[in-house]
Amino acid sequence: MKNKMMTGNEAIARGFYEAGGVLAASYPGSPTVGILSAINKYDEIYSEFSTNEKVALEVAIGASFNGARAMVAMKHVGLNISLDPLMAFTEIPTQGPFLLVTGDDPGLSSSQNEQDNRNLGKFANMAIVDPSNSQEALDFTKEALEISSDFNIPMMLRITSRLCHSRSIVTLNDRVEHDVPGMEKKPEKYCMIPSNAKSQQLYMKKRLERVETYAYDTSLNKYEASDDKSVLIITSGLLYENLKELDLDISIWKLGLIYPISKKRALEITAHYDEVIVIEEMTPFIENELKLMGITCEGKEYFSLTGELSIEAIEKGLEAAGVINQIDQKKVISEPTVPRHPVFCTGCPHRSTFDIVKKSKADLVIGDIGCYSLAALPPFEQSNSIISMGASVGVTKGLIKSRKNNDKPIVSVIGDGTFFHSGIPSFINLLHQSDGEENVTFLILDNRTTAMTGGQHNGSSGRFNSKNDLKVSIKELLETIGFEDVQEINQYDYKKAKEKINKAIGEKGISIFVLNGPCALKYKLNKPYYYVDPTICIGCRNCIHTGCPPLEMKKYHNIEKLKSSIDRDMCVGCSVCAQVCPVNAIKLSTELEVEDE
Amino acid sequence: MNKNILLSGMGGQGLVLMTDIICEAALKAGYEVKSNDVVGLSQRGGMVWGNVRIGDKIHSPNIREGHGDYLLAMEPLEGLRWHHMLKDNGKIILNEKHINPVLVQQEVEDYPSEAIEALKEDYEILSINAAKEAVKIGNEKIANVILIGLLAKALASDELKIDEELWRESIKDFVPEKAVELNFKAFELGFKN
Secondary structure (H helix, E strand, O other): OHHHHHHEEHHHHHHHHHOOOEEEEEEOOOOOHHHHHHHOOOOOEEEOOOHHHHHHHHHHHHHHHHHOOOOEEEEOOOOHHHHHHHHHHOOOOOOOEEEEEEEOOOOOOOOOOOOOOOEEEEEEOOEOOOOOOOOHHHHHHHHHHHHHHHHHHOOEEOOOOOOOOHHEEEOOOOOOOOOOOOOOOHHHHHHOHHHHHHOHHHHHHHHHHHHHHOOOOOOEEEEOOOOOOEEEEEEEEEHHHHOOOOOOOOOOEEEEEOOOOOOOHHHHHOOOOOOEEEOOOOOOHHHHHHHHOOOOOOOOOOOOOOOOHHHHHHHHHHOOOOOOOOOOOOOOOOOOOOOOOOOOOOOOOOOHHHHHHOOOOOOOOOOOOOOHHHHHOOOOOOOOOOOOHHHHHHHHHHHHHHOOOOOOEEEEEEEHHHHHHHHHHHHHHOOOOOOOOOOOEEEEEEOOOOOOOOOEEOOHHHHHHOOOOOOOOHHHHHHOOOOOEEEEEEEEOOOHHHHHHHHHOOEEEEEEEEEEEOOOOOOOOOOOOOOEEOOOOOOOOOOHOOOOOEEEEEEOOOOOOOOOEEOOOOOOOOOOOHHHHHOOEEOOOHHHHHOOO | EEEEEEEEEOOOOOOOHHHHHHHHHHOOOOOEEEEEEOOOOOOOOOEEEEEEEOOOOOOOOOOOOOOOOEEOOOOOHHHEEEEEEEEEEEEEEEEOOOOOOHHOOOOOOOHHHHHHHHHHHHHHEEEOOHHHHHHHHOOHHHHHHHHHHHHHHHOOOOOOOOOOHHHHHHHHOOOOOOHHHHHHHHHHHOOOO
């Protein structure tokens, strides 16, 4: 027994380890990327970042079919692409205990939407647990696998981004091993063809009823009864901890198993109270469950449908509900100040590409999800749409095929990770009914890693990094599909890239460029720095407009006009600013070259 | 007797490491600790903020507005952005090195130097150009540990008791072995400041 600080993500990994987990798969996405990174450290568990969330789920399903303890972890939107296998898998009595971890993102700290996956857990007939702190993240992971084992039900552990990244103390225990019996040869159980799947519809309902019976007195739920019977608060997850900060003398029913809720227990407890208030983020999930049971309760009247519910938001909501009197909150004055948008890192290879695109004749730029989503923000503002992983290619085709008398050039951008995640089927589809009249230029930004989430491997990483084993050539794959005009360019060779991309934008047909440039962060670009000679600089700001962080306009001694400058401690020597300078005022520091030798 | 420590800065400045070190030192000293940090998009030069709460019983990792005891700001504008989280007598520990947000770089907005200067009227500020000092003794990466040194010193005269040695132990737990000595030097620089 040892105590340790752990994030919610690390605690889930630890819980899976202690529970005798055999296989874990994931696709990197915030907020859950840390789960698999932590699991990687346990030799007893086979783990992988799969090509996408659907593949990750299927890999975990295979392990569960074998009778092994399996887990799949993904960010909330990953469940959308995974829903196809999930909806059939949950029809089957679960063999090896199975846990799906979904990282929801109330407040959208790093996501394109705020979907509440509790609704998808219910939709897929799973039971759902919702931990409040790291210790519970560990305990609930273990308990969820026990429930899965006892009731043959696939479990969902729902965690929110705040809890994924928050640290608190956990107690560690030893790992318990379990047998892996191997897959049964029972096609009637595992082949979800209509004749076999029909009976499973009622089976899933009955299975949930059995879990509901278990839920009546599960230790996952906690009832704290106060003497004051006027109000009962029902809540779950981190919100319980936020509520406790208010130090109120109030009754709380904290749910750990949030679906199914025991109707018998809910009726018994709520019967004691005049008023029931539900505190939950995003959709009124628990509130609706209670209302379906005929329990009168309120929630969304006082608490927002969007964003996180902070301690202050809970206090204000409870004041509005008349549960607490006048808030004694400190008057906080927060004046708006200059925002700080995320930008491409210093030396990022994508910077040159978007500088080229911004100056090009492209009519529309269709973006996708990855670091290059940042091109939607200043200083480039070069994305007309971003929706979901890999969608840019299909969207581009729809734009081309539905246009009338408009052949203005379209540039469509996708990264290497996203290409492998779900771009490939769309590229195959692109050639179907292609007439050569379209003017579209695809830019595949290959920085050799899934960079936005911290530099995980993907399908082509092995070509550049001996530690990775996947070595797909994007260019050769596209040529095999049937594209004739696929060119590789070095992103740091600004002038050559600009010339070729502009030529393609000026011509009809589908052109594809694989733009190579290793992620400056992951592959630690660190070359001699550049500096500005202010006596040559004409103050045109071409370099400044690339937005590279070390650059700024500066007042030099004895020079009247502002001239560009480079912070030498920040510069990593990518050379793009020097290449966009029209008067060669930006020079390589020879001084540092000497030091390097 | 809970102490609420806020951290702010931008992606890449090592805020997660700072959070790790503070948490571990407090844990070693026998306190209950909870923390928050924000990652994701923030790795790309966006703003980051987080916090550590230390005490006898902590429920939420979140700090309520106006309840912060210390604000460790790795960049002045990011100190300005979060000062409203502090108590009236809260302290700011500041790295003076400016890093322009993109709108300042593009000359759309001015860097809010006057508003940052005005913070001195409301708060006690322990200020150092940690980036510059860090480069002097090694490299800019260890600027964050200089600020940890300043915090350790400030906490030493506060109610919270965390031995100097525990800070060193937790630094050792989290930095790569070959960088331990350099990080000790950085800690020292802040602690003796």
